[in-house]
Amino acid sequence: MLQSQLCELLGIKYPVFQGGMAWISDANLAAAVSNAGGLGIIAGMNSNREQLTAEIRKLRTMTDKPFGVNVMLMSPFVKEIAEVVVDEKVPVVVTGAGDPSPYMKAWLDAGIKVIPVVASVSFAKRAERNGATAVIAEGAESGGHIGKLHTMPLIPQIVDAVNIPVLAAGGIADGRGMAAALMLGACGVQMGTRFLIADECTIHDNYKDMVLKAKDIDTITTGERTGDACRALKNPFSKDFHKKEMVDCLPAEELAPLGIGALRRAAREGDVQTGSFLCGEIAGLVKERMSCKQIIEEVCTDCEKLLMGASKWVR
Amino acid sequence: MKEKLIAIIAEYLGKDASEIEADATFEDLGLDSLDIAELVMQIEDELSVTIELNAELNNIDKLVEYIENQG
Structure with a gap:
């Protein structure tokens, strides 16, 4: 069984987040991931107050496990969705596409765990200084909007720069990627691409x-x-x-x-x-449709086996 | 204040302060969002101020005004 401080911190079984992808990460996908023991995340994208509130309430009918909402900071509705996550007592907020500083205090005061996606050491340090619970260091191998640094150099540099937990994202879709991320100092991973083909993912x-x-x-x-x-x-x-x-x-x-x-x-x-x-x-590694539960269990079991076997490299 | 910011940015870019126009956008100075985050951290440390990044703070003049308004 994998163990990570992230699991205790968030009350989840596996240190695996499902990325908040616009038009993709809805209540169905997020609830399935949370029910499987990971952290499902609803994409706030450009939703307004009513739309996001409805999606959160729908998720709550499908799971009683912790979940997150990704607040896209460039959204024209960012001010109102920043309030929705407080009103709806969302357990975890992940932020993307900008600097969450203006909203951090209100979220933290409401008891929300705030985990910004960061693309460089400076952004990670800012997040830590503003009280972030953890950060997701996302390399440019990711799909969607990306920074410049790639996962392999980004993760250890951020791990060295901050004292809060770091999740790795970008280019991770199986147990090997997860094991490598943990070796680089991450305490969990976020995957997006792998979940696109999940049975519970409602995309076309x-x-x-x-x-x-x-x-x-x-x-x-x-x-x-x-x-x-x-x-x-x-x-x-x-x-x-x-x-x-x-x-x-x-x-x-x-x-x-x-x-x-x-x-x-x-x-x-x-x-x-x-x-x-x-x-x-x-994506080239993603070959088979399966449920969120199968995906998470396969990734974590393979990761565990690899880590158990890692001593073969040492005499 | 303005001279100090120009000096920090000039040093970051490896240029002479005289080459930096205070009303040129950061983009025109060749700074991307990662550079700006890096610079803002440095400016905050050196000037003991707090700066919230936003898209409207896009040149040195505006940054000076922002910092001075914080008092």
Whole structure:
């Protein structure tokens, strides 16, 4: 059995978070992950007060286990969803896409455990100084919006810089990745891509098929030029965006509207031409559909075996 | 205050202070969001202030105003 301070801290069985992915991480997926012993996370994305409240209440009818909400700090509704997580007594808030400092005090005062996603040592130190419970250090192997540093160098540098627990994310989809993350000093992992193909994940089947068929070279990043990098599967949409950005050199204000609605078209309509299928580099390793419970148990059991066997490297 | 910020940023960029325009955006100075987080930590330590990062604080003039308003 794996043991991690994270489990005691959050009241979960396995130190595994499911990433808060816009248009993907709904009450169904998050509840299944929490019921399986991990930490399920609802994506707050651009939801307003009513939408997020409804999703949280739906999750509560499906599980009594701890869960989290990902507050996307660039959301136009960020102020109201920052209140919703307090009103609804959400146990854990994960933040993404910015600096959560303005909201941290209110959340911590409400007894919420706050775990920002960070992409560099400075952001991790800021989070710690502002009272964060832990941080998720996310490398650029991840799907969706990404920083610049990759998981292998990012994790140990953040682990050395802060005294709070660090979770690793980006490029982790099996027991090997998890074992490696723990060796780098993390005390748990967050996975996104692996959960895309979970039985309880409600995205369109075309999306799942694309992930299952993806090879190592099948993701592409767009938005790097404009400081808004985002990793997705290669398809007509992402390739065209990449060309407009890097070859035609369209200005940022002409590129931005191209992305509107593309996540919804991928996740909900399965539009393989015009959708944006966010996905991590590790997709090539994801080959089989299974339930959240099977995923978490397989990853943790394999991780445990690897760690038990690690002494083979030492004489 | 402004000179001090310019000096910190010039040193970070490895440039001379005279090359740094206080009304140029951080982006124009070649600073991305990771650089800005790094610099803000440094400025906070050196000037004993607290700065909340936000997208509107995008040049040195605005940062000076922000810090001075904090009193």
